[in-house]
Amino acid sequence: MDKILFIVPPNIKYEDFVNPPDNVKMVSKKSGNFGTVITDMPLGVLSLSAYVKKFTTTQTRLVDFNIVLNKLENFGFPSFAEFFHDVLSAPKWKGYAPSIICISVLFTPSYQNMLDIAECCRDIFPITVIVAGGGVPTNMYNEIFRDSTCFDALCYGEGEKPLLGLVEADDKLQHLEENPLWITRREIERGQSFKHDFIENLDEIPFYDFDVVEIDEYRLNPTISAYPSIRRKKHNFPVMTSRGCVHRCCFCSSHTVHGRKMRYHSITRVREDFKRLRDQYGVETIIFQDDHFMANKQRAFEIIDIVKELQMTAFSQIHWLCMLLTEKYLRL
Ligand code: B12
Numbered sequence: 001m002d003k004i005l006f007i008v009p010p011n012i013k014y015e016d017f018v019n020p021p022d023n024v025k026m027v028s029k030k031s032g033n034f035g036t037v038i039t040d041m042p043l044g045v046l047s048l049s050a051y052v053k054k055f056t057t058t059q060t061r062l063v064d065f066n067i068v069l070n071k072l073e074n075f076g077f078p079s080f081a082e083f084f085h086d087v088l089s090a091p092k093w094k095g096y097a098p099s100i101i102c103i104s105v106l107f108t109p110s111y112q113n114m115l116d117i118a119e120c121c122r123d124i125f126p127i128t129v130i131v132a133g134g135g136v137p138t139n140m141y142n143e144i145f146r147d148s149t150c151f152d153a154l155c156y157g158e159g160e161k162p163l164l165g166l167v168e169a170d171d172k173l174q175h176l177e178e179n180p181l182w183i184t185r186r187e188i189e190r191g192q193s194f195k196h197d198f199i200e201n202l203d204e205i206p207f208y209d210f211d212v213v214e215i216d217e218y219r220l221n222p223t224i225s226a227y228p229s230i231r232r233k234k235h236n237f238p239v240m241t242s243r244g245c246v247h248r249c250c251f252c253s254s255h256t257v258h259g260r261k262m263r264y265h266s267i268t269r270v271r272e273d274f275k276r277l278r279d280q281y282g283v284e285t286i287i288f289q290d291d292h293f294m295a296n297k298q299r300a301f302e303i304i305d306i307v308k309e310l311q312m313t314a315f316s317q318i319h320w321l322c323m324l325l326t327e328k329y330l331r332l
Contacts, residue, residue: 001056001057001058001059002056002058002059002099002100002167003058003059003060003061003096003097003098003099003100004049004052004058004059004060004061004098004099004100004101004102004167005060005061005062005063005093005096005098005100005101005102006042006045006048006049006060006061006062006063006102006103006104006212007062007063007064007065007088007101007102007103007104007117007121008042008045008062008063008064008065008066008103008104009065009103009105009110009113009114009117010037010065010066010069010080010110010113011037011038011066011106011107011109011110012024012035012036012037012109012110013109013112013113014079014080014112014113016035016109017034017035017037017069017075017080018034018035018075020033020034020035020036024036027070029072029073029074029075030073030074031073031074031075031076034069034075037066037069037070038066039064039066039067039070039217039218040218040238041213041218041237041238042062042064042104042213043208043238043239043240043289044104044106044133044134044159045062045102045104045212045213046208046209046210046212046213047160047205047208047209048102048104048159048160048163049062049208049209049212050205050206050207050208050209051160051163051164051205051206052160052163052164052167053206053209054206055164055168056164056167056168058167060209060212061096061098061212062212062213063087063088063093064213065084065087065113065117067214067217067218068087070217071217079116080112080113080116081116081119081120084113084116084117084120085120085123085124088117088120088121088124089124093124094124097125097128098125098128099128099129100128100129100130100131100166100167100172101121101125101128101129101130101131102131102132102133102159102163103117103118103121103130103131103132103133104132104133104134105132105133105134105135105136105137106134106135106136107135107136108136108140110136111136111140111143114132114136114137114144115144115147115148115150118130118132118148118150118151119148119150121150122150129152129166129172129173129176130150130151130152131151131152131153131154131155131166131176131182132144132151132154132155133154133155133159133162133163134155134159134257135253135254135256135257137154137155137183138154138155138156138157138256138257139253139256141154141156141183141188142188145185145188152172152173152176152184153176153182153183153184154182154183154184155181155182155183156180156181156182156183156194156195156196157181157196157197157198157256157257157258157259158196158197158198158199158243158257158258160199160205161181161197161199162179162181162182162197165179165181166182180192180193180194180195181194181195181196181197182194196259198243198258198259198261198263199263200263201263202242202243202263202264202265202269203265203266203269207272207273207276210281215281219235235282235283235284235285236283236284236285236286236287236315237277237281237283237285237286237287238287238288238289239273239274239277239286239287239288239289240288240289240290241264241265241270241288241290241293241303242262242263242264242265242290242291242292242293242295243258243259243262243263243290243291244258244259244260244261244262244263244291244292245258245260245262245291245292245295246260246261246262246292246295247292248260252291254291258291262292262295262296264296264299267299267302267303267306270303270306271306271310274286274306274307274310274312275310278310278312283312284312284313285312285313285314285315286307286312286313286314286315287314287315287316288314288315288316289316290316293316
């Protein structure tokens, strides 16, 4: 049975954390002022974990360094590399002895952190398969293999099917070399091209695996305080009811991971998930993270009706139009 350790690097550079410039929000700790870390739930990890567990008996755990940093009352490490080493060499993680380490990297400021975490993991877990995925590895694989020798492979785009393939493979390193959903140094040298393997019907992904996160720790999310209309700030959960976006905005890299075609969860499934979030996790506010929630307006209105029917409220951090519409229809 495989044991996966997911790792989310800090979404902030070390310099900006210890010495926040004027344009970076600050938090106060006992040992001084530090840059704010954003502690949003890593939906990609929750989805990957749910998907591999649907088909296999894999165990999964998570270290989200944003949460670890946010909780610390003091921070005195001379570099993030030393901080990562300190956390990951704890008996808890050595004892877990992961067979696969999955680093999830969405934000470019995490680039150096991702490299440092991989190096640290290679040192602590020398025979573990180390892979990374998310927007940064999908787009920067040449740079990553230039700057590090610690990754066995990088995932190209959405990771549910590639990760399941890796878990099911007997010879994992050979599987990584032979599969176009995974990027390896040798494949790049051979000039091989890589491809996406999207899940067309998102309902194939089970209810996200919230067991892998300490939910209360995410309730401290400093971002949410920026949204004055959310009254009970600790009772919100992010959701993604669709993937993909048809637009070609020059500033957005989302399509490189999720593609330009819209894919959806069914309305029935959205209702089931929201109800479960409300009943099982006490969620009152749904935060839509969809890239293009309004792609199908009829569907969007049906979803807003579900939110209303379940006596919940909703919000979007992503799309201003969605936000306005949601506020208009729900009278937030
Ligand atoms: C939700 C979201 C946020 C949330 C936080 C998300 C989080 N968990 O931390 C909030 C609203 C706070 C946010 C803020 C910002 N965001 Co944002 N955000 C998104 C958004 C819309 C969705 C991310 C998500 O949850 N996706 C859903 C899950 C299911 O997909 P996923 O995480 O990509 O995971 C899948 C794959 O990537 C892959 N995968 C991921 N990890 C791994 C690991 C392994 C091992 C494997 C095999 C596979 C794998 O498999 C997963 C499942 O399919 C993305 C766009 C997008 N659609 O991805 C932008 C995006 C990530 N954000 C972006 C940006 C620019 C920002 C901001 C800088 C905006 C701003 N100016 O303030 C801030 C910075 C936040 C920070 N951390 O400092 C950019 C990142 C660009 C970049 N190169 O850095 C994106 C790509 C959008 C864009 N415009 O291009 N964001």
